Amino acid sequence: MDFSTWMSGIQQRTEVALAAALPSPDLAPTRLHLAMRYAVLGGGKRVRPLLCHAAGAVFGVDSALLDAPSVAVELIHAYSLVHDDLPCMDDDVLRRGKPTCHVEFDEATALLVGDALQAHAFQTLASRLAGIAPARQLEMLHLLAAASGSRGMAGGQALDLDAAIDRPGEAGIITLQAMKTGALIRFACEAGAIVGGAAPSDRERLAEFGSAIGLAFQLADDLLDLTADSSAMGKATGKDAAAGKATLPALHGADWTRRQLAGLVAQAHDLLRPFGDSAALLKAAATFVAERKS
Amino acid sequence: MDFSTWMSGIQQRTEVALAAALPSPDLAPTRLHLAMRYAVLGGGKRVRPLLCHAAGAVFGVDSALLDAPSVAVELIHAYSLVHDDLPCMDDDVLRRGKPTCHVEFDEATALLVGDALQAHAFQTLASRLAGIAPARQLEMLHLLAAASGSRGMAGGQALDLDAAIDRPGEAGIITLQAMKTGALIRFACEAGAIVGGAAPSDRERLAEFGSAIGLAFQLADDLLDLTADSSAMGKATGKDAAAGKATLPALHGADWTRRQLAGLVAQAHDLLRPFGDSAALLKAAATFVAERKS
Numbered sequence: 001m002d003f004s005t006w007m008s009g010i011q012q013r014t015e016v017a018l019a020a021a022l023p024s025p026d027l028a029p030t031r032l033h034l035a036m037r038y039a040v041l042g043g044g045k046r047v048r049p050l051l052c053h054a055a056g057a058v059f060g061v062d063s064a065l066l067d068a069p070s071v072a073v074e075l076i077h078a079y080s081l082v083h084d085d086l087p088c089m090d091d092d093v094l095r096r097g098k099p100t101c102h103v104e105f106d107e108a109t110a111l112l113v114g115d116a117l118q119a120h121a122f123q124t125l126a127s128r129l130a131g132i133a134p135a136r137q138l139e140m141l142h143l144l145a146a147a148s149g150s151r152g153m154a155g156g157q158a159l160d161l162d163a164a165i166d167r168p169g170e171a172g173i174i175t176l177q178a179m180k181t182g183a184l185i186r187f188a189c190e191a192g193a194i195v196g197g198a199a200p201s202d203r204e205r206l207a208e209f210g211s212a213i214g215l216a217f218q219l220a221d222d223l224l225d226l227t228a229d230s231s232a233m234g235k236a237t238g239k240d241a242a243a244g245k246a247t248l249p250a251l252h253g254a255d256w257t258r259r260q261l262a263g264l265v266a267q268a269h270d271l272l273r274p275f276g277d278s279a280a281l282l283k284a285a286a287t288f289v290a291e292r293k294s
Numbered sequence: 295m296d297f298s299t300w301m302s303g304i305q306q307r308t309e310v311a312l313a314a315a316l317p318s319p320d321l322a323p324t325r326l327h328l329a330m331r332y333a334v335l336g337g338g339k340r341v342r343p344l345l346c347h348a349a350g351a352v353f354g355v356d357s358a359l360l361d362a363p364s365v366a367v368e369l370i371h372a373y374s375l376v377h378d379d380l381p382c383m384d385d386d387v388l389r390r391g392k393p394t395c396h397v398e399f400d401e402a403t404a405l406l407v408g409d410a411l412q413a414h415a416f417q418t419l420a421s422r423l424a425g426i427a428p429a430r431q432l433e434m435l436h437l438l439a440a441a442s443g444s445r446g447m448a449g450g451q452a453l454d455l456d457a458a459i460d461r462p463g464e465a466g467i468i469t470l471q472a473m474k475t476g477a478l479i480r481f482a483c484e485a486g487a488i489v490g491g492a493a494p495s496d497r498e499r500l501a502e503f504g505s506a507i508g509l510a511f512q513l514a515d516d517l518l519d520l521t522a523d524s525s526a527m528g529k530a531t532g533k534d535a536a537a538g539k540a541t542l543p544a545l546h547g548a549d550w551t552r553r554q555l556a557g558l559v560a561q562a563h564d565l566l567r568p569f570g571d572s573a574a575l576l577k578a579a580a581t582f583v584a585e586r587k588s
Contacts, residue, residue, distance in 0.1 A: 023444050028469075032444050032452035083409060088401035107382035108455050111405070112448050115377060118409065119443030122416045126435035134428035141420035141435060149413035150317050150326050154406050158326035161402050175322075 003284035007050060010063075014049040015041065017067040018074060021124050035105045035113045036120075040078045043096035047217065047289060048073045048188040054282040055192025055206050058275050065131050069140055069191040072125040073184055076148050079117035082110050084157065118148070132195060140191050147183035156180025163245045173248055174215065181221075182214030189213070189282075202275075209271045209282070216264040216290040222247035223257045228294065261290045297578035301344060304357075308343040309335065311361040312368060315418050329399045329407045330414075334372045337390035341511065341583060342367045342482040348576040349486025349500050352569050359425050363434055363485040366419040367478055370442050373411035376404050378451065412442070426489060434485050441477035450474025457539045467542055468509065475515075476508030483507070483576075496568075503565045503576070510558040510584040516541035517551045522588065555584045 018040055025033045049070035056066040085092040085100040086107065093103050102110035125141050146152055156179030159168075168176060189210030193203040226249045249257040268286040272279035312334055319327045343364035350360040379386040379394040380401065387397050396404035419435050440446055450473030453462075462470060483504030487497040520543045543551040562580040566573035 027445070029444065029449050029452040029456075031456070032449060036444060080409075083405060086405065088405060109452065111377055111380065111382060112444075112452050112455075115374075115408070115412065115442075116444035116448040116452075118412050119439045119446075119448060123436060123439035123443060126432050126439055128432075134432050138420050138422075138428050138431055138435075141432075142417060145413045145417035145420055148409075149417060150323065150330060150406075150410035151321070152413075154410040154413060155323050155326060158323040158403065158406050158410075161406075162323075162325070 006281060010050050010053045011046045014046045014070055017071050021071045032112055035101060035109050036117055039082045039101045039113050048077055048184055050285055052188040052192045054285040055189045056196050057281050058279045059196025059198055061196045065195050068125055068129050072121040072144060073188050075117050075121035077184055079114040080153055083114040136194050140194055143187050147187040152179055152183035177218040181218045182211055185214035185217055186210035205271055209268050212264050212268040213286050213289055216261055219257055219261055220290055220292055222249045265290045304344055304347045305340045308340045308364055311365050315365045326406055329395060329403050330411055333376045333395045333407050342371055342478055344579055346482040346486045348579040349483045350490050351575050352573050353490025353492055355490045359489050362419055362423050366415040366438060367482050369411050369415035371478055373408040374447055377408040430488050434488055437481050441481040446473055446477035471512040475512045476505055479508035479511055480504035499565055503562050506558050506562040507580050507583055510555055513551055513555055514584055514586055516543045559584045
């Protein structure tokens with residue numbers, strides 16, 4: 001199948017799964033539920049679900065089994081954006097072309113939206129899932145929690161707070177980004193392998209692939225922050241430089257970044273070589289992540 | 295065993311288990327890890343762990359098996375306090391006799407502390423736990439996530455935000471409190487039964503017990519807010535009235551509240567009747583929760 005057709009299908013499928021997983025706005029507390037849906041639905045490239053589905057496809061997994069980990073990782077990602085946009089963090093007013101959650105609702109509600117979305121992510125992944133053994137679900141829950149916590153995404157945010165003062169070098173920036181964005185992307189890929197019952201070595205291979213693609217994702221993001229305008233991105237751009245935060249593209253320039261991206265894609269593709277044609281979608285997903293224009 | 299001796303033992307045991315579960319402050323990001331430990335360790339009555347251990351004791355469960363659910367529920371409780379104290383929520387500066395987390399550190403760090411503690415709660419409960427079947431762990435994870443989310447604790451906080459404007463009546467206040475504080479207390483009791491492999495009817499009985507005690511806990515808390523001074527409580531008091539938030543003690547007075555508390559304790563004790571002497575600690579814990587003076 002053509003990658004972009006497949007991608008649209010998974011994006012639509014993910015939208016439906018997210019809408020079904022989130023509490024109905026008819027249930028109390030209605031304002032909180034409306035705000036949760038506002039923060040999650042109707043936007044986003046769904047990169048993590050795409051990678052999870054493409055990774056599962058390597059092992060011939062039925063898409064239905066990949067909805068729960070895909071929804072869970074996307075809910076964690078969505079909560080992190082809501083909290084990241086708060087005045088005490090990045091103080092952003094625009095996200096995915098819409099007012100950020102605390103602007104549309106209020107700050108206290110946005111705080112609770114993030115908190116409730118995180119809980120909902122774990123609730124979704126801890127639900128009874130036909131076709132996935134409880135022990136595998138537990139492994140995914142443990143990995144997702146670790147990827148979200150102080151040694152993963154939240155820890156990366158903490159390092160990012162200090163980056164304007166600490167001015168980390170290249171190694172420090174890579175560590176920060178591996179935690180802040182890499183951890184969830186790595187989880188998405190590894191989860192596909194876990195649901196697929198992959199052998200430990202294949203699972204590790206998918207996790208390594210996820211780490212390479214996580215770094216590529218962030219490089220592509222920082223390159224866009226440096227070069228694109230905010231209308232194309234649907235959010236503020238040029239903020240890293242304004243905040244005095246070094247990024248690798250800012251340190252080394254656009255040409256260097258494009259070479260790095262090509263290298264990371266080649267490395268990711270190499271990791272998939274043993275899987276042959278079953279990895280066609282995942283290979284294409286890697287290229288997509290590195291070359292995206294918004 | 296004398297209840298207060300047992301209680302001190304469980305409180306110490308919980309302190310040790312929490313300290314071991316939290317990431318070391320030697321690990322990066324060190325400031326975040328220091329702040330997480332600051333928010334969790336060295337204070338608190340550990341009511342939820344006490345109830346979890348006492349509930350497990352009904353079924354003869356080894357205490358070691360109850361550490362993970364006890365730590366998990368206490369981490370969720372601790373994160374909720376950190377977020378609840380933030381300027382956009384209750385804007386409190388004093389908690390357990392110490393400066394609140396955002397005062398001692400900063401607002402962005404406190405936000406991330408709460409986020410990371412929530413993830414850590416689920417990570418702890420999703421770890422490999424010898425002696426607990428994966429299916430039971432999953433049940434606990436699902437219950438804890440539901441108790442923490444938009445239909446549990448976080449949802450109760452959202453209703454509480456609106457309470458100054460909506461001015462809910464008695465039924466509304468009870469619903470709000472069942473979500474805001476009752477859900478975690480109910481989880482703590484039900485988790486003890488799950489680890490103990492209780493029959494479904496016994497498990498439901500423990501959950502109902504938890505709901506009664508959750509309501510009693512909140513009534514006792516609101517009574518203290520009405521009658522105690524802040525030095526005895528280690529936090530601000532009289533804030534509910536100042537914020538225009540109705541509580542049942544404020545509506546009905548202290549005498550009514552004491553009668554309600556006695557009724558709830560009697561109801562809770564009745565629920566434990568079938569368990570005979572094995573429920574002695576849990577009975578004593580119920581009395582303790584309702585009659586505490588700080």
